[in-house]
Amino acid sequence: MRRVRLLAILFLVSVAAACLMAEFIAPASYAQQFREVPNAAPTRQHLLGTDDLGRDRLSRLLYGMRVSLLLAPAAAALSSVLAAVIGGAAGFVGGWLETGVMAATDLFLSLPWLFLLITVRALLPLNVSPITSVVITFALLGCLGWAAAARVICADARTLCASDMVLLARASGSSGFRLLWRHIVPNLRPVLSAQFWISVPVFILTEANLGVLGLGVAEPLPSWGSLLRELESFSSVTAQPWQFVPLVLVIATVSCFHLAMQEQETWA
Amino acid sequence: MNRILTSIAVLFAVVLNSAPARAQSGNQLRFCIGAEPKTFNPLLADDEPSETVRYLTGGVLMRLNRMTQQLEPELATAWKVSRSGNAISFTLRANVRFSDGTPFSAGDVAYTMQRLMDPALHSPTGDSFRSGEGKVVTQITGSNQITVTFPKPIVGLDKLFDQVAILSAKSQQKEMAVLGPYYVAENKAGSYLLLRRNPNYWKRDAAGRQLPYIDSVRLDIQQNRDMEMLRLARGEIDFINSLSAEYYDKLAAQGAKMAYDAGVSLDSEQMWFNQVPSSPLPAYKRAWFTSTSFRRAISESINREDIARVVYRGHARPAASWISPANKFWFNAKLQPHPFDQKSALQMLAHEGFRLQSGVLRDSGGHAVEFSVITNAGNKARERMATMMQQDLAGIGVRLNVVTLDFPSLIERIAHSFNYEACLLGLVNDDLDPNAQMNVWLSSAENHQWNPSQKTPATAWEAEIDTLMHSQASTFDAKKRKQAIDRVQEIVWQQEPFIYLVNKNALSAVSPNLHNAHPVALRPQVYWNIDELTLGSEVARNR
Numbered sequence: 103m104r105r106v107r108l109l110a111i112l113f114l115v116s117v118a119a120a121c122l123m124a125e126f127i128a129p130a131s132y133a134q135q136f137r138e139v140p141n142a143a144p145t146r147q148h149l150l151g152t153d154d155l156g157r158d159r160l161s162r163l164l165y166g167m168r169v170s171l172l173l174a175p176a177a178a179a180l181s182s183v184l185a186a187v188i189g190g191a192a193g194f195v196g197g198w199l200e201t202g203v204m205a206a207t208d209l210f211l212s213l214p215w216l217f218l219l220i221t222v223r224a225l226l227p228l229n230v231s232p233i234t235s236v237v238i239t240f241a242l243l244g245c246l247g248w249a250a251a252a253r254v255i256c257a258d259a260r261t262l263c264a265s266d267m268v269l270l271a272r273a274s275g276s277s278g279f280r281l282l283w284r285h286i287v288p289n290l291r292p293v294l295s296a297q298f299w300i301s302v303p304v305f306i307l308t309e310a311n312l313g314v315l316g317l318g319v320a321e322p323l324p325s326w327g328s329l330l331r332e333l334e335s336f337s338s339v340t341a342q343p344w345q346f347v348p349l350v351l352v353i354a355t356v357s358c359f360h361l362a363m364q365e366q367e368t369w370a
Numbered sequence: 371m372n373r374i375l376t377s378i379a380v381l382f383a384v385v386l387n388s389a390p391a392r393a394q395s396g397n398q399l400r401f402c403i404g405a406e407p408k409t410f411n412p413l414l415a416d417d418e419p420s421e422t423v424r425y426l427t428g429g430v431l432m433r434l435n436r437m438t439q440q441l442e443p444e445l446a447t448a449w450k451v452s453r454s455g456n457a458i459s460f461t462l463r464a465n466v467r468f469s470d471g472t473p474f475s476a477g478d479v480a481y482t483m484q485r486l487m488d489p490a491l492h493s494p495t496g497d498s499f500r501s502g503e504g505k506v507v508t509q510i511t512g513s514n515q516i517t518v519t520f521p522k523p524i525v526g527l528d529k530l531f532d533q534v535a536i537l538s539a540k541s542q543q544k545e546m547a548v549l550g551p552y553y554v555a556e557n558k559a560g561s562y563l564l565l566r567r568n569p570n571y572w573k574r575d576a577a578g579r580q581l582p583y584i585d586s587v588r589l590d591i592q593q594n595r596d597m598e599m600l601r602l603a604r605g606e607i608d609f610i611n612s613l614s615a616e617y618y619d620k621l622a623a624q625g626a627k628m629a630y631d632a633g634v635s636l637d638s639e640q641m642w643f644n645q646v647p648s649s650p651l652p653a654y655k656r657a658w659f660t661s662t663s664f665r666r667a668i669s670e671s672i673n674r675e676d677i678a679r680v681v682y683r684g685h686a687r688p689a690a691s692w693i694s695p696a697n698k699f700w701f702n703a704k705l706q707p708h709p710f711d712q713k714s715a716l717q718m719l720a721h722e723g724f725r726l727q728s729g730v731l732r733d734s735g736g737h738a739v740e741f742s743v744i745t746n747a748g749n750k751a752r753e754r755m756a757t758m759m760q761q762d763l764a765g766i767g768v769r770l771n772v773v774t775l776d777f778p779s780l781i782e783r784i785a786h787s788f789n790y791e792a793c794l795l796g797l798v799n800d801d802l803d804p805n806a807q808m809n810v811w812l813s814s815a816e817n818h819q820w821n822p823s824q825k826t827p828a829t830a831w832e833a834e835i836d837t838l839m840h841s842q843a844s845t846f847d848a849k850k851r852k853q854a855i856d857r858v859q860e861i862v863w864q865q866e867p868f869i870y871l872v873n874k875n876a877l878s879a880v881s882p883n884l885h886n887a888h889p890v891a892l893r894p895q896v897y898w899n900i901d902e903l904t905l906g907s908e909v910a911r912n913r
Contacts, residue, residue, distance in 0.1 A: 137679075154680070155680060231769075232771070320774075
């Protein structure tokens with residue numbers, strides 16, 4: 103099992119390295135349209151062929167993975183921090199704050215996410231560059247994805263507050279911020295870490311879902327979501343099996359994240 | 371023993387009874403519609419599935435032949451539009467009955483017209499006949515003669531009757547009693563609709579055989595276009611009325627002669643800039659968008675040939691005008707699509723004070739030229755067009771941001787808040803007469819998208835378009851109308867309030883099992899001659 107985890111981490115590192123070195127590896131710019139060869143099969147110039155507009159698929163895959171792999175963890179970190187602050191405070195203070203926060207969390211969890219994201223996306227300013235749009239998309243995911251994690255953290259913080267360890271700390275005069283910072287937060291770290299690793303693949307897939315609806319990252323910037331849109335047409339995919347490469351990579355990456363997360367949980 | 375014999379007899383009876391049913395289902399035309407029809411009342415049909423049902427079941431006084439684009443007699447054997455243009459007299463076909471056996475008479479035409487023009491009904495078909503204040507008068511002048519008089523003249527009056535399915539004034543079945551080739555026999559909500567041959571249909575072929583040849587039509591409700599393609603390949607449906615270029619190429623590549631390209635259609639794809647004075651745009655951007663040279667320069671920087679070749683895989687044509695070349699009479703053949711010429715575009719922009727500085731186009735105030743174009747999310751062709759325009763415009767130093775929005779958000783921006791810079795959309799056009807586009811071209815119209823509902827025309831050329839559109843609507847001289855419409859096309863070509871990109875081809879797929887299908891550019895592309903269509907089994911039976 104340990105070897106499998108090692109392989110998973112190795113895979114993630116290789117993918118991340120390939121994405122970070124996209125400028126050197128990619129045979130062309132992700133935006134350049136080779137209009138004479140749209141929908142081309144793999145050739146020496148275009149190892150994964152070209153898309154509908156003649157853009158090199160390999161280049162778009164590398165840059166698209168970079169976008170998703172850089173920004174999904176960033177969004178996951180944002181949602182984990184929000185969950186830690188909101189859930190941690192609710193669990194630590196308890197009483198009316200906990201009741202209020204949990205009610206807000208329930209409300210948040212009951213919202214139809216996809217429609218909410220579509221609405222919020224539609225309200226944003228139009229004249230933003232593709233890079234800004236992708237940052238906005240992932241920031242939205244981060245800001246809206248804290249609720250489930252906050253519930254877990256709140257429960258954990260509450261359990262910790264009632265533990266012997268915290269009772270002992272209180273007895274020795276520790277209270278308020280010091281109690282939170284020195285005793286509660288360090289013990290919440292493994293849960294937070296697990297929540298972070300769970301969120302990363304979730305955000306990658308959510309962005310992919312938004313991309314499938316045409317509401318993800320703005321053109322010409324690629325993302326995993328926009329790359330997966332090519333799979334919408336079943337009949338074209340069966341004729342061009344190399345279009346499956348982004349899907350295979352998403353599955354492999356998400357699986358590797360889960361394996362890495364299991365390792366975190368073991369540590370926790 | 372008796373019981374066994376009885377059981378065998380019953381079984382035989384069932385088998386014998388089911389034999390004709392099998393034969394009947396074998397002569398059934400099947401195709402898909404994207405959604406359930408919203409109504410079976412032909413006067414209220416507004417959505418595509420309802421219009422399909424209306425076309426297949428409704429009997430009309432005259433029908434526009436989709437191939438020749440000429441009117442042909444149906445329930446009316448002759449008609450005459452009055453000199454003043456506000457009345458039309460029909461001579462009706464005798465001995466015609468509705469699907470339920472009720473006889474057809476001039477009273478039914480009068481009843482239909484009264485219902486159609488009833489303001490309480492809100493009939494979309496009736497809207498085309500509303501020429502002014504006042505009542506529509508129907509006068510039955512003989513057993514088969516009727517005159518319909520409108521309060522004011524209506525141009526292209528006779529052609530409007532192609533959409534008017536005649537209702538029965540006396541039938542208990544109300545709008546379900548029809549005069550068309552089929553009647554609605556079964557409606558399984560969300561699943562399918564079954565139409566059966568109208569036993570009282572009046573039309574016969576040259577050999578005297580009653581039409582239509584096909585016994586029944588099954589309309590399967592299927593939203594997924596991929597599934598529709600699979601079902602065609604499996605032989606479960608007989609045609610696809612409207613096909614995307616991608617699917618067309620796939621079918622063509624398979625070798626089977628199923629894919630049909632009927633040539634350029636009436637539909638167009640276009641972009642426009644927001645020129646609404648009250649829009650929340652900065653003044654310098656409004657100045658760009660209201661400048662003819664700026665719009666012309668953007669237009670000339672877009673490679674329409676590439677869009678037609680790459681996005682539509684060669685099944686589209688660069689557009690020159692708001693009227694498609696498919697509209698044989700009204701298209702102004704003198705107009706050519708704007709050429710892709712970025713040098714000329716930069717010269718035009720230079721005259722307006724724009725300059726290219728290290729790859730970025732700047733206006734006289736030093737603002738970098740950057741704008742966003744909105745289009746509806748999920749429309750792949752438009753998203754691809756916008757992305758191609760993005761690369762083309764980068765060639766003259768313009769940064770274009772492509773924004774895809776869900777349809778309600780897009781409509782909110784272009785019709786209410788006017789909070790957008792440019793928009794890319796298409797126009798689905800069914801009407802050959804340009805008068806149908808009055809609601810777009812008059813400066814006071816709500817659909818005058820670049821600057822709607824103007825109290826007085828904002829520019830001299832819009833005032834001229836108003837005058838020309840009004841003048842063509844008030845004359846019945848086809849030559850004069852054509853001159854006016856040609857001039858409007860010229861003005862639009864020069865001013866480019868809409869930057870027309872391409873006219874898509876009408877693509878469809880027809881199974882080899884379906885005979886006599888001659889797909890055309892006008893809707894409904896494949897089944898416009900439904901009376902004459904035959905299936906493989908029917909051809910064999912006739913032999």
